Amino acid sequence: xxxxxxxxxxxxxxxxxxxxxxxxxxxxxxxxxxxxxxxxxxxxxxxxxxxxxxxxxxxxxxxxxxxxxxxxxxxxxxxxxxxxxxxxxxxxxxxxxxxxxxxxxxxxxxxxxxxxxxxxxxxxxxxxxxxxxxxxxxxxxxxxxxxxxxxxxxxxxxxxxxxxxxxxxxxxxxxxxxxxxxxxxxxxxxxxxxxxxxxxxxxxxxxxxxxxxxxxxxxxxxxxxxxxxxxxxxxxxxxxxxxxxxxxxxxxxxxxxxxxxxxxxxxxxxxxxxxxxx
Ligand SMILES: C[S@@+](CC[C@H](N)C(=O)[O-])C[C@H]1O[C@@H](n2cnc3c(N)ncnc32)[C@H](O)[C@@H]1O
Numbered sequence: 461x462x463x464x465x466x467x468x469x470x471x472x473x474x475x476x477x478x479x480x481x482x483x484x485x486x487x488x489x490x491x492x493x494x495x496x497x498x499x500x501x502x503x504x505x506x507x508x509x510x511x512x513x514x515x516x517x518x519x520x521x522x523x524x525x526x527x528x529x530x531x532x533x534x535x536x537x538x539x540x541x542x543x544x545x546x547x548x549x550x551x552x553x554x555x556x557x558x559x560x561x562x563x564x565x566x567x568x569x570x571x572x573x574x575x576x577x578x579x580x581x582x583x584x585x586x587x588x589x590x591x592x593x594x595x596x597x598x599x600x601x602x603x604x605x606x607x608x609x610x611x612x613x614x615x616x617x618x619x620x621x622x623x624x625x626x627x628x629x630x631x632x633x634x635x636x637x638x639x640x641x642x643x644x645x646x647x648x649x650x651x652x653x654x655x656x657x658x659x660x661x662x663x664x665x666x667x668x669x670x671x672x673x674x675x676x677x678x679x680x681x682x683x684x685x686x687x688x689x690x691x692x693x694x695x696x697x698x699x700x701x702x703x704x705x706x707x708x709x710x711x712x713x714x715x716x717x718x719x720x721x722x723x724x725x726x727x728x729x730x731x732x733x734x735x736x737x738x
Contacts, residue, residue: 478556487519496528517669545614554622654679
């Protein structure tokens, strides 16, 4: 690979979390029998000059596979949307260095990434915009991004790894703003449960590798899912998406059980939700 393909990246706080995600996604994509075919992530991680291991520790195989299964769940939602709207628009809020476009591209989809300016600069330097893919350097909370969306052929908004970092009123406003502006559309997002959010707020969350994630002010328990409908009258349907079964004892057998046992319903570390708009 040409030396000028590499780029030094220094991001901290919430934007820095995208590097944790990429570190783990690329690790999982390198495994034989991986649950996520993502050569673009592997290539991208190799082009970034960043102290991954010093900052995050060595990749945790369980977390890496969980991260990849979450990405697969989002991919399945996007593929499902594209099967029905092959020329539709996917709006990827807070896309970071996600490489989902390359995993799901059908050759026709239009793709709009909405990212904070500092992250957008890194993303466009490493993954320059293309004919059907553009990046808006703007906060997702600046709702003017909605004016940039072509709504003629269907809209799916994704927010992977974003809402937990927002304050609760911002989350509600964002869901309502999507429901109001994209009738017939949908929003896919993930959330952490309330206990997890509280631990991050008290600085008590730390991975076994010593990495402390930034505070996550918004948590949502699985039991609270029906309340998402109250964000806006046009939220017609809210449905939890389950990750596919992975490999090994935990992701192959134990993790899927969490969805069957009522006692752990509100303890699940993440969930992925699809809200459809009337
Ligand atoms: C955990 S990373 C998720 C990145 C990517 N979606 C993924 O799953 O790998 C969090 C991302 O949220 C972005 N972000 C945080 N606040 C944002 C906001 N108000 N508007 C848009 N993006 C935001 C950060 O720049 C970062 O890329």
